[in-house]
Amino acid sequence: MRFLREPLFHFFLLGVAIFGWFFWLNPADPNGSDSNRIVIDSQDIARLTAQFEATWRRPPTEAELQGLMNSLVTEEVLVREAQLLGLDQGDGAIRNRLAQKMNFLTTSVAQSIEPDDETLRAYMDQNPERFASPPRVAFEQVLLKPDEETRDVLAALNTGADPKQLGAATLLPAEIPLSIAASVDGLLGRGTFAQLAELPEGSWSGPVQSGYGLHVVRLTGREPGALPPFEEIRERVLQDWRSKQSEELTAAQVQSLKSKYEIVLPEPLTPREGASQ
Known part of the structure; x- marks a missing residue:
């Protein structure tokens, strides 16, 4: 069905994925909000363990895991105190990092889509110059x-x-x-x-x-230049197709998010007479 290929439909799925991912990583506190309370739960332990194993190719010892938790607590304390001081406000590096994370979510959705060969063949035929x-x-x-x-x-x-x-x-x-x-x-x-x-x-x-x-x-x-058989370049076509989907989903995501805001831009400035001379 055609609507399944529309970027806005993908964005709807993306929104569901974003909120699901966010609430999975940040579950509501059953005891209520407390800015002075820092909780390290089983999900944090699993994440710290996975990161350690990815680096060292083995699980952490009890002492190493304790050190990782202490580092996480220290990081959380410093982040909260920095936010209280407003150190995150107007910081270009932080803003860029947050924007990158939002784009990463979009890319992750595009990378998870598994198109059939008919879709990929059609994409290759429509863009022969990309693969010839x-x-x-x-x-x-x-x-x-x-x-x-x-x-x-x-x-x-x-x-x-x-x-x-x-x-x-x-x-x-x-x-x-x-x-x-x-x-x-x-x-x-x-x-x-x-x-x-x-x-x-x-x-x-x-x-x-x-x-x-x-x-x-x-x-x-x-x-002469030639288009290789689809079977020889399927993976290349798949990666290119996913990259294109990422671009379209990102554009749809940004457009949808912009619609939530009233955006006020300055009026076009009239150059003063002689300013360019």
């Missing part, structure tokens, strides 16, 4: 001397002249194996690959402008 292998070319090149005529060098090469006997001395490789645009442009300069892609294969042609000057080149191989 890039085109590649292989070629030989001769860097021309400033006073050499391109047509003369091409005529000599196409009648069997040795490329090593022509052109300027250079440390550039005479033969470049199959390479993608980023590699070719990284070697010869931006835009070189685009020029090579327009040339015929098998004969010397040019000139081709690079960051070093003019070249004559002979394409010796060409592989």
